[in-house]
Amino acid sequence: MTEHTVKSYDEELAHLTNIIARMGGMAEAQFAAAVQALTRRDSDLAARVVAGDARVDELEQEIQSFTVRLLALRQPVASDLRHIVAALKISSELERVADYAANVAKRTLVLNQLPAVKPVSAVQHLARIVQEILKDILDAYIERDVEKAIRVWNRDEEVDDMYTGLFRELITYMMEDPRTITACTHLMFMAKNIERIGDHATNIAETLHFLVVGSPLQGARPKGNTVEAE
Numbered sequence: 316m317t318e319h320t321v322k323s324y325d326e327e328l329a330h331l332t333n334i335i336a337r338m339g340g341m342a343e344a345q346f347a348a349a350v351q352a353l354t355r356r357d358s359d360l361a362a363r364v365v366a367g368d369a370r371v372d373e374l375e376q377e378i379q380s381f382t383v384r385l386l387a388l389r390q391p392v393a394s395d396l397r398h399i400v401a402a403l404k405i406s407s408e409l410e411r412v413a414d415y416a417a418n419v420a421k422r423t424l425v426l427n428q429l430p431a432v433k434p435v436s437a438v439q440h441l442a443r444i445v446q447e448i449l450k451d452i453l454d455a456y457i458e459r460d461v462e463k464a465i466r467v468w469n470r471d472e473e474v475d476d477m478y479t480g481l482f483r484e485l486i487t488y489m490m491e492d493p494r495t496i497t498a499c500t501h502l503m504f505m506a507k508n509i510e511r512i513g514d515h516a517t518n519i520a521e522t523l524h525f526l527v528v529g530s531p532l533q534g535a536r537p538k539g540n541t542v543e544a545e
Contacts, residue, residue, distance in 0.1 A: 324389055331381060331402050332457070335409075338374045339453040342409040345371065345416040346449065346512060350442040353423045353435065353505070361427070364420035371413035378406040394529070401526040405456065408515040408522070412449065415508040415515075422501045432498045434488055437481050438506050445474060445513045452516045452523070461527050464520040468532060474513040475538055481506050 345364055352361035382399050385391065391399055426435075448467050455463035485499045485506075524532045 327381075327385060327389070328395065328398055331378070331385070331399065334374065334378050334381065335402050335405055336453070336457055338371065338378065338406060338409050339456065341367075341371050341374065342412040342416070343446075343449055343453060345413045346419075346442075347446060349416040349419040349423070350439065350446065352420055353426070353442075354439055356423075356427045356431070358424055358427050361420040361423040365417050365424075368413050368417040371410060375406045375410040378402060397526050397529065401522050404522045405519050408518050412512050412515050415512050418508045419505050422505050426498060426501050426505075429498045429501075432488070432495050432502070434481070434485050434499060434502055437484055438502050438509070441474070441477050441481055441506060442509050444470075444477060445509050445516070448474070448513055448516045452519045456519065456523055459523075459527050461524055464523045464527075465532070468517055468520040468524075471513060471517045472538055474510055478506055478510040 345367055348360055348367075349364045351357065352364060382403050385399050389395070448470055451463055452467045454460070455467065482503065485503050489496045489499045521532050524530075
C-alpha cells in the first residue's frame with residue numbers, strides 16, 4: 316500500500332491490521348484449546364474456552380467501532396476502502412470461528428460425562444486439518460500472500476470430503492452399537508462445527524484475494540460431496 320500524506324492515517328490502517336491479527340490469534344487459540352479439551356477429555360479447559368468466547372466478541376465490537384470511525388473521518392477510496400471493508404468482513408468470520416470453537420467445547424463438556432467412543436480420533440484428525448488451514452489463512456492475511464490464500468481456498472474440498480467420510484463412519488458406528496448413539500450424535504455436531512470453521516477460513520481467503528488484487532476469485536468454490544448433520 317502507498318503511504319499517505321497524513322501519517323496518522325497510515326498508522327490507523329496498520330493498527331486495524333494489528334487488531335485483526337490479534338483477533339485471529341485469539342480465535343485460533345480458542346479452536347486449538349477446544350480440540351485439546353476434546354482430545355484430553357479436559358472439562359476445565361473446555362469451560363475456559365466457553366468463557367473465552369466473550370473476549371473475541373468484544374474485539375469484534377472494537378474493530379467495528381474503529382472501522383466506522385475510519386470510514387467517517389477518512390472517507391477512504393480504492394485500496395484503502397478495500398482494506399477497511401475486508402477488516403469488517405474478516406472480523407465477522409473470525410467471530411464465527413470462535414463461536415464454533417465454543418460450541419465444540421460445550422459438547423465436550425457433555426461428551427466427557429459419557430463413555431469414550433472410537434470415532435473421537437477421526438474428529439481430531441479433521442480438526443488438525445482445519446487448524447492448519449486456519450493458521451495458513453491468518454498468516455496469509457498478515458503477509459498479504461494471495462498465493463497462500465488460493466491454496467487455502469482450494470483445500471475446502473479436502474475438508475468437505477473428510478467431513479463426509481466421518482459422518483458416514485459415525486452413522487455406521489451407531490448402527491453397530493446403539494449404546495453409542497448419544498456420544499456419536501454429539502460428535503456429528505462437533506464435526507460439523509469444525510467443517511464450518513474451514514468454510515470461514517475459505518471465506519477469509521476470498522476476502523483477502525479481493526483486498527490485495529481488487530477482484531474476486533474466479534470460478535466456483537471447490538466443494539466436496541457433503542452431508543448435513545443439522
